[in-house]
Amino acid sequence: MHISAAVVQEVGAPFSMADVELQEPASDEVLVQIAGVGICHTDIAVKEGHLPFQLPGVLGHEGSGTVVSVGGDVTAVAVGDHVAISFNSCGMCPRCAMGESAYCHNFLEYNFSGVRSDGTSGLTSAGTKLGANFFGQSSLATHALAHERNVVKLPSDVPVELVGPLGCGIQTGAGAVFNSLDVQPESAVVVAGAGAVGLSAVMAAVVREASSIIAVDLHESRRTLATELGATHTIDPQAGPLADQIREIVPAGVDYAIDTTAVTPVVEQLLASLGMRGMLGLIGVPADPDAVFSVGLFQPPLLGLTIRGIVEGDSDPQTFIPYLLDLHRQGKFPFDKLITTMPMAQINEAVAAQHRGEVLKVVLTP
Missing domain, CATH: 3.90.180.10 (Medium-chain alcohol dehydrogenases, catalytic domain)
Known part of the structure; x- marks a missing residue:
């Protein structure tokens, strides 16, 4: 045809x-x-x-x-x-x-x-x-x-x-919270990049009843929308070192960080913002396939950190898409x-x- x-x-x-x-x-x-x-x-x-x-x-x-x-x-x-x-x-x-x-x-x-x-x-x-x-x-x-x-x-x-x-995109952001990182209630979450993927993660963190939900984005309009969708705090990364701004909100460091930007300095700052046993989820696709970021030899084992690559939010679409639609029907997503x-x-x-x-x-x- x-x-x-x-x-x-x-x-x-x-x-x-x-x-x-x-x-x-x-x-x-x-x-x-x-x-x-x-x-x-x-x-x-x-x-x-x-x-x-x-x-x-x-x-x-x-x-x-x-x-x-x-x-x-x-x-x-x-x-x-x-x-x-x-x-x-x-x-x-x-x-x-x-x-x-x-x-x-x-x-x-x-x-x-x-x-x-x-x-x-x-x-x-x-x-x-x-x-x-x-x-x-x-x-x-x-x-x-x-x-x-x-x-x-x-x-x-x-x-x-x-x-x-x-x-894809919404499934990936939400799945990062629900599936990949399994965000727990009363935890602290930071999401870098308040696009569709990042804001889907924010909405999922609200469903999981995280106590601190921090959205990071250059655009004021996106930070405003993040707040409307349930973020407890927003950060302009141009206002100062990102890790310092995050630790002003959560001094002990966050439990979960999700990166949707694939920007090396952002990823490194998220890593520095993690607390004990913190988890960093990587979603973004870098423009340079050979891009790298510095981890440090002792920091991850000393703090018990996990760095996790995430594809499609670890989702089974046959069950996960109906789950998201049910949350939407309830007004929660x-x-x-x-x-x-x-x-x-x-x-x-x-x-x-x-x-x-x-x-x-x-x-x-x-």
Whole structure:
């Protein structure tokens, strides 16, 4: 079928809307008519060449919409179902068998290779194969091919056009608190970067009843929103050394620190802000893949610190996305306050607005 998609022709090029050919779903695939798709930092990182993907190609990995066709082996969803689409995984490796699909041994192949497992793409333009199957979906388009493993059936009362970011960015921030670090009640948490991922962590820390929730961001508007969402304190990192500002609030050091910035000096300051047995969770994708930060030989063992890399918030989308939606239904996780909708035709303007900090999370609607 012919669809419209946002194509990246080469590294550094803008998105360009184009008519492309989409194949029929394979036996394990689900064809979804996209109602909304979030723009995630990972999409931009690929576009700028910081992460591998076959170009020209179609990105997008926070899609949601309505099932319009299914492959012959699909039983989990049916035509007409509303779904959110999350990351893909193999389902067969040791980590998938343990229910830890975010750490699938074949994660790069299933999410970044640009092709299906059989080497086909599913997307072509003027006879040229496009990179597709990005996070098992390539949903910056009017329609996307996903897989039975990475679509999550939604309740009928959910605003389907808004839930796509639960499949990656919002899931990652919230999951860092609920799953990866398992933040405990009455603890102290600092979150660096009050974008959609960071503010999702803030909202999750509120649910976990942390006593001190500190949000760090350069933008005053984001610090204000963090307070509205439940942060007990906010910090402007330009106002002084970050670790000193954090310890003015929690003199003994925080129990948990979450970094969404991947900025080396920020990570080092977060590490210095941890108290005994503190945990540092790393979420951000650095612009430089060889970026490093200083840990110190004795500090982590002396203080019993843990430094934890986090992928997708250690989440099982099939259970975690419904959990977040249930919290939202109770008024405890207002993720919709993070979202601004824009037409997909304005994708480059949306990317620029997110980069300038004017909006937190853009969801594009076809």
